[in-house]
Amino acid sequence: MTERKGKANLEDIARVTGVSKMTVSRVLRGVSGFSDDTRLRVTQAAVKMGYVPNRIAAAFSSDQASTLVGMCVPRLTSGLFGHVLDGVDRALSRLGYQVMIGSNNHDPEEEEAWVRQVVSWRPAGVILSGRTHTPGTVDLLRQAGMPVVEIWDLTTSPIDMSVGFSHYDCGSEIGQFLIRKGRRRAGYVGALSRSDVMGQARLQGFADALMRSGTPLVDREVLHDSPGFYPGYYGLETLLARRPDLDVVYFHNDEMAIGGLAYCQSRGIRVPEDLGIVGWGGMEAASVLPRRLTTTIVPTTTIGKVAAEALVARLRGEAGQDVTVVPTRLVPGETG
Amino acid sequence: MTERKGKANLEDIARVTGVSKMTVSRVLRGVSGFSDDTRLRVTQAAVKMGYVPNRIAAAFSSDQASTLVGMCVPRLTSGLFGHVLDGVDRALSRLGYQVMIGSNNHDPEEEEAWVRQVVSWRPAGVILSGRTHTPGTVDLLRQAGMPVVEIWDLTTSPIDMSVGFSHYDCGSEIGQFLIRKGRRRAGYVGALSRSDVMGQARLQGFADALMRSGTPLVDREVLHDSPGFYPGYYGLETLLARRPDLDVVYFHNDEMAIGGLAYCQSRGIRVPEDLGIVGWGGMEAASVLPRRLTTTIVPTTTIGKVAAEALVARLRGEAGQDVTVVPTRLVPGETG
DNA sequence: TTTCTTTACGTTACCGGTAAACCAACAACA
DNA sequence: TGTTGTTGGTTTACCGGTAACGTAAAGAAA
Missing domain, CATH: 3.40.50.2300 (Response regulator)
Structure with missing residues (x-):
């Protein structure tokens, strides 16, 4: 009965449960329109067989289903960007997205190389740091037609959206x-x-x-x-x-x-x-x-959070503003 | 001629070039056994048509082809882990891998939730921080059968590999x-x-x-x-x-x-x-x-680098040690 | 009774690559 | 002269999901 092997797929579950593959797919995705009995049998079989959904296949078949978001920062070792990343990751993972990171060392060419890699994963969206990009980067992202958020350095003419300050x-x-x-x-x-x-x-x-x-x-x-x-x-x-x-x-x-x-x-x-x-x-x-x-x-975490939310809003087709200003605050301190 | 639209695929290139889809696939992956003429025509057509490879499809079809690596840290805002992440990212991106990040706030349950998401992307490997994991996490990773590196806190009985210190x-x-x-x-x-x-x-x-x-x-x-x-x-x-x-x-x-x-x-x-x-x-x-x-x-960047290299070595079938100790160094300083 | 809806599912086709196996033409060899 | 290799490709089948559409059966409306 425990036909493990860690490779059960929808069809295996369908066979065991006596329904079609499509029914299993829909039940597991929570689509309505199934009897409680079917729903229960499918979900139980999935658990028992240790079913691990295959997002690669899902993203492949529907391309609406990608939950990947790319995020590129200048330097991963910067404390500030650690917080931005944290804001992005918290907001996105809560909504079921996964974050692919990259760093470009403040170099637009490195950024383009990264974008080239990331775009080939057909992500749901991309977050970039800064407003300076190569024409190739802009082209790739425009062609891909996915939401893009440029953060950190505000621009009034973003590729798509911008969240940051001047x-x-x-x-x-x-x-x-x-x-x-x-x-x-x-x-x-x-x-x-x-x-x-x-x-x-x-x-x-x-x-x-x-x-x-x-x-x-x-x-x-x-x-x-x-x-x-x-x-x-x-x-x-x-x-x-x-x-x-x-x-x-x-x-x-x-x-x-x-x-x-x-x-x-x-x-x-x-x-x-x-x-x-x-x-x-x-x-x-x-x-x-x-x-x-x-x-x-600089409101690092907030910028990350707002950028992530703007991206998701666009994915959901909700209206949002293209440019969001997140204000900084001068601290007089005691050394100036 | 410029049939853009950002959605050229292998078949489009094949049609334009007058060869088969398979030939295009192999030429673009650098497989040998083609005439210089064919090779040139294919690569030129790919560039001209703005071909962006579809790694989703590639990973789907071969499952050897995933270049995704998952990496989970306790907190993204920690300066130390920023450096670890940097070490991992530098080493992996140079080899053509992409890093998916996550954070678990030192909570094994959150880690399991993250692992569950990441495994469904069928990554090439996973890097975890710490040696404390839920049974569910261990199970998921064992079933998935992919390389796993536990970093930061050394363990003599790793899930798969371990890089760190005591x-x-x-x-x-x-x-x-x-x-x-x-x-x-x-x-x-x-x-x-x-x-x-x-x-x-x-x-x-x-x-x-x-x-x-x-x-x-x-x-x-x-x-x-x-x-x-x-x-x-x-x-x-x-x-x-x-x-x-x-x-x-x-x-x-x-x-x-x-x-x-x-x-x-x-x-x-x-x-x-x-x-x-x-x-x-x-x-x-x-x-x-x-x-x-x-x-x-603590040699943060080194740990990240070594972990990434150990993972890739395993992917390539090279022999490597399961446990790598990366020594820390006590700095006497002037405050102790 | 007939027709229309609704509920609950099933069928079919396809996403874009890749592995594996196969094949044609030609050269080299014995 | 037939056999064997080599070069340079092609064909086929399949990965595991999902969208779109189809349909049987039961109940509601006319």
Whole structure:
């Protein structure tokens, strides 16, 4: 009776139950229109035989049935994107979807390579990070005709949908804030200049805000390294060696800013009296420092959640907006 | 000529090229035994027609062809697992595999629910975190007969393969280290006691080592919260309120330890003179603190990479070891 | 009684690949 | 001259579901 082997299929269940394959399929999918008796016998047989549905076959036959969603982030090791991923995964897995991940290291070419792979799995939808894509990527996704959500960096002309905020505005807001606080000689320490267009947008917004106030950005130091603590530490050291007269430094992100704080502490530079330190991102560590870091908090989990929900709404044919702004929050802190 | 529509399939290419569908399939997969002329015509037609391979159909027909690998972690928001995921993804995507993620919040039941979903996609293999699984999980994976790698927490009797280290030994090693440093009254601050069996194992190893030296663990404070900075801060506060005479505290992980450090700083407790602070995990932030944290560094990326490679080796039928120990490293630091 | 509905299921065809087996033409060999 | 290989393909059957449509039987309506 226990005809296991882990390979029972609908037909096996049909044979055992004495109904047709189609009936088994429908009963197991919860389609209505069957007697309680049939329903019970089918479901019990399925359990007893250890039936494992074959989504490959299901997706193959109907292509409506794919529950795969692709999600590409710049770096899996980023704390911020870990939270975004968590928001996406929580929202999607609750609705029965599976998430395929990828990372592109801020490189649109790598992203295209990933999209090429993912599209061949005919997913229900795709979530990308950023608004910078190769023409090939856009083409592939357009041809595939599936929902696409671009997150993180807002764009007003998305491939399909967009959920995020403006990096330019983040930088601009910080710039204005620092001007109001009386800072006049600002510097910037960043990383990965070439490829991270979003970091560049923050810098641009920052520099433009300063410029408008008549106190342009004094100097910048951009390392070709991943934006971690050490690059922040050494980046600040290099920058201050060139420009000891800076009164505030804006960092690519909180990790780098914390590295900068460590440098100040090691050199006896008083923060914020001698030098202001400002980060971006809102990593949790930043809030338990002796002095709460001045930074911009980004609603990571929310962005993931909203993106996932927008995607599912579109799959269900519900109307939704194409562009969703998820606001960031400037935290004055005690270091700026 | 440009018969786009994004839905060209092998048969379309075959028709255009004047060969059979099978020839197209083999040429595109790089099977040898075709004339250069045929090969060229087929590949060119495929490019021109914007052919996107259908892996669903391929996996369906051959079930050897699945390039999907499932990977389940306790929490996507953990910095450590972000690095593990990165190691896995880098290694697998380079070899043409796609990673489906999931998280189980340290709950074996959630893991089983995830496994049930993933197995129905007939993946090439599965990577799980931890060694604690429900019987249902083990059954599903055994029945499916696919490679399974359990990572992070080493087990000598894996479902299939295991890559990791002993959490018990981590705790034990720290215990011995602190004894040698002259500590005699040790406490512990942890989180998520019920569900995180790996954290519990570290605590057990720690307590056992202390016990063997005749200076048993004095007290512990375990919060029912995620193991972040604030729980570390308040956990230490609570613990010290009960036991002001402790001379060292072992934390569930580095985040919590940093929270503990913040508490000490806020209360004027000198570290390590008045109180030793010890973490676990080796998060990057811990190494740029004014005082380098005493902790255990875990080779996160390596574990992911090794696990992925072990899985692929098994898929290719190469011999490999079932259990791979990836050693951790105790960092003496300046806070212990 | 006849016809119409509804309920509860069954039949058929097909999704797009791939494995396995088969085949035609030609060259080489003995 | 027949046999054997090699090259370069083709044919057939099938993977396990699902959409679309068909239908028998029972009850309701006319």
